[in-house]
Amino acid sequence: MRVVDFRSDTVTQPTPAMRAAMAAAPLGDDVFGDDPSVNALQLALAERLGFGATLFMPTGTQSNLCALLAHCQRGDEYIVGQFAHTYRWEGGGAAVLGSIQPQPLNHQPDGSLSLAEVEAHIKPDDVHFARTRLLTLENTIGGKVLPLSYLADASALALKHGLARHLDGARLFNAAVAAGGDPYVAAREITQHFDSVSVCFSKGLGAPVGSVLCGSAAFIHQAKRWRKMLGGGMRQAGLLAAAAHYALDHQVARLADDHVLAKRLAAGLQGLAGVTVEAPQTNIVFIDVAGPKAAGVLDHLKSRGVLATGLYKLRFVTHLDVDAAAVDQTIAAMREYFAG
Template sequence: MKTVDFRSDTVTQPTTGMRDAMAAAPLGDDVFGDDPSVNALQQAVAERLGFEAALFMPTGTQSNLCALMTHCQRGDEYIVGQFAHTYRWEGGGAAVLGSIQPQPLNHQPDGSLLLSEVEASIKPDDVHFARSKLLTLENTIGGKVLPLPYLSDASALAQKHGLARHLDGARLFNAAVAAGGDPYVAAHEITQYFDSVSVCFSKGLGAPVGSVLCGSAAFIQQAKRWRKMLGGGMRQAGVLAAAAHYALDHQVARLGFDHALAQRLAAGLQGLAGVTVEAPQTNIVFVEVAGPRAAGVIDHLKARGVLATGLYKLRFVTHLDVDETAVDQAISAMREYFAG
């Protein structure tokens, strides 16, 4: 029985074309700024997303942390969603390493933050309070796409109150592909509302490592200092940057296939007793299982060669290393479990 892995789109393996690009990458020392493959990737991402500059990072966690530490000083505050990666899933790095206070807010059903609550959470200029400095959003958030009108309104609110704006765009290109049309144009339409954006290449885009942080030239220069301090100064990093560059050029549009597979999976799980399936917008399918049967579903799936996660809901993520057959295997395993 073949094991199919729906735990995350981070489990993808480099394609043959990507491995060839990595092997052929011209290299230098990136700490000295001499790696041509890193420089080419940074320039390409900055240009496509509409920023002056960009910086290649080992991970999305480090990319977001460098962004927060560049926007905020000790004793400052960032406003963020309860389930945003920068608050919940990245080890509390902003607070632990940056002395930056998070102000988490509840998400609306569509993944957004209610703008009236954002505004109410902004602190007055008073010595009793942390200084509100930054609004941080995530797109996609839980696989959901934040609409452009919402991003426009959130950006305007932040600017009205003098807040900087950061986007955790780990799955930015999933949001762009879901919008339809040219995904690079759609991505730029999203990023125009932010002062900085972090984009992951090691999720649906299939690179083994890497994230890119975009911003102004001055912002990136300061972020580079934080990257070095946080241990992210790599040397012949072009072998990794080449994989991300290959993904940028060749593996963006195909994200639509992952979205179609998620739709196929969700449709196949409809009608199971005690099971509620969220209609996926991109490549993530969340499933709620009611009652005592929830406890055994992960183990049953694993025994049938299907890997999934269940931190707070059962989650399946489609990606370039699963296909229709893998989806059908997951559907069959789920249906077997709930038929018993």
């Protein structure tokens, strides 16, 4: 029985061509700044997204944390969504390691934060309050794409109040591909509204490891110090950077295939009793299961060779190691379970 893994797009394996790029990568010591493969990746992403500098990191969590630490001081505050990765899924690092207070807000149905609510939660300059310094957004958020008009309005609001703007762009290129046209142009249209952006290469782009933090030269200079303190300085990191660079050059446009497969999966699950399928915008399908059937669905899927997650909703994520046959296998397993 074939096992298909929809738990996350982080489970992807490097393609043979990516492995070849890694094997051929020229190497140096990145702590000294002389790994040519790391430098080439950083320069390429800076040019494509329109930033003055970039910094290669082992993980997206570290990239986001370095951004927050570079933007904020002890006693400062960042405004963030309740389900944003920088708040909910990164171990509370900003608060624990940076003494930075999060101000979480509820998401709107489209994944955005109400800008009226954002403005209402910006603290006045008063000794009783933490100093609001940063607005943090995520795109995509739960697989949903934040509209460019919303990003422009959110950016304008932040600038009006003197706030810095950070984007967790772990799936930035999913949002860019969903916009249609040249994905690099679309990505730059998104990132222009932010002072810093974290881009992950180990999700849909299919690299084994790595994220890149983008910002101004002065900002990245600060972030590099934080990366060192957090244990993120790597030596011959070009082996990993070469994989990310290959993904940047060859595996961005193919994200559209993942979006098509997510829609195929969602369509195939329509009409099941007690099942509500959220129409996917990119590569993530969320499903609500009502009643007693909810308890056993993950075990049934596993028995049929399908891996998924169900932290708060049933979630399926399509990626480069999932094909149409895997989607159809999942639809069949779900229909079998809910027919019983």
